[in-house]
Amino acid sequence: MGLFGFGKKKHQDDAVAEPAAEEDKAVAEDAAPAEPVYPTEPSAVYEGRGESYGPWDVADEDVIDYDAHLDLGAYYLPFLQGIGLRIKANRATNQILGATITYGTSGLEIEAFAAPKTMGLWDDVRADLLEGNAAATEQPGVFGTELMLPVTVKGGKTLRTRIVGVDGPRWMLRGIFSGKAAVLPDDPETLALNRFFADIVVDRGSDPLAPRDLIPMHPPVAPAARKAAKAAAEGAADGKEHLDSIPDKPTGPFDSDQQVEVKTTLSRGPMFSEVR
Template sequence: MRNVFRRRRREQPEQVAEQEPAAPTRESGPWDADEPHPETDRIDLGGLRLPHNPDFDVRLASVGDQHVGVVVLYEESSLQLQALAAPRSSGLWDEVKTKIVSQAKHLEEREGPFGGELTGEMKVDGQPRPARYLGIDGPRWFLLAVISGKAAADEKVAAAFIDFIKDVVVVRGNEPMAREEPIPLRRPNDETGETPTEGPGFNPFKRGPEISEIR
């Protein structure tokens, strides 16, 4: 599949010669934009910067005029990503996990690459589909990742998605945001980044939102 986004230019190349960036303090992300992280080519979507993988078909998920998440397609599988604003004092994953369990049956909790995760099935157009729910709490943000399809049951296929998630950069920004409010996303060529801040959330349990393909 062809990646429908162009690569983001290497971040701040003119400053590399003047000052070496600080080395990351962790082996992998997801990264916060304000912490030291590897300077690689990424797709700039405003609130998320995604690693470039030419095998992935990357799309924005939209509800109306609001971009609420990202869908990545690969090997008969999909990865849904959404970044939400979180309180400074605590994370959201435990709370979100409880909500998911209340809406989706036959889920089990297990340890995964980012800590506790949920595995089981989700309904897509009324049909069961293998699914994994992963949550990562960051500084004032929360990243929800939902892997469905073949990759949810095949660790080899899932590994490509896991590596992708580990190199995502979340750009929370300093503006006040409500708890669980989606961090605004934008098209790569929209430098203004003007995105409505109100609207429905990203719901992995119902038919997916309109997919806006970027070419």
């Protein structure tokens, strides 16, 4: 899987095409893999989600292969060399509220919300943010209409943020970009985090949730641990429970191939987390 986790389509048919001529086979084998489709032009609408590009839903027919993504329950995060990951949690309840990615001098706060079955949520959320923040402005972006919102941080400094929202089937994924990724559209950090956001795979689940509820999350599960757990489950299904009695069998959690730093916050706003 590539730098941003782009790979084969998850639901791609495994059927083999009809045999081709030898020279056609040679051309096909030597051909480089196609570059992933990614929106780069600002627009007032975000069309093609789930068909040409993400953020994806786990049930999308053309969803990318997310086996190498980091599982956080509500969504799967792709791999990007050089990122930092901070998990937001409520100190009183230990409930995980979201994740924040840092990359260079930029940041990306990610939250997934439940949405109505028959309509999207981002238009209403954006209208609420505009009404509650006189300094907020709308503009077209690579994920459709987005908001520019100045935020006053500790020490009185004003931080400009770029807020995007993408509607999926019964969910909305919101990203709050800061640093260069908020104000410099062509900066490498902006392009990298845009692609990172576009390659997130959302898992809404089947539990009943009210619109604007956060989709439940769990602590990060790395790809290696997820693969090992799946193999163990398949082994049990094949009647290999006797393997549990092997002498000196290692115990404890599986080794993780990705470490994360877990921090907590005392509280959060209903629809916007302060940048501190």
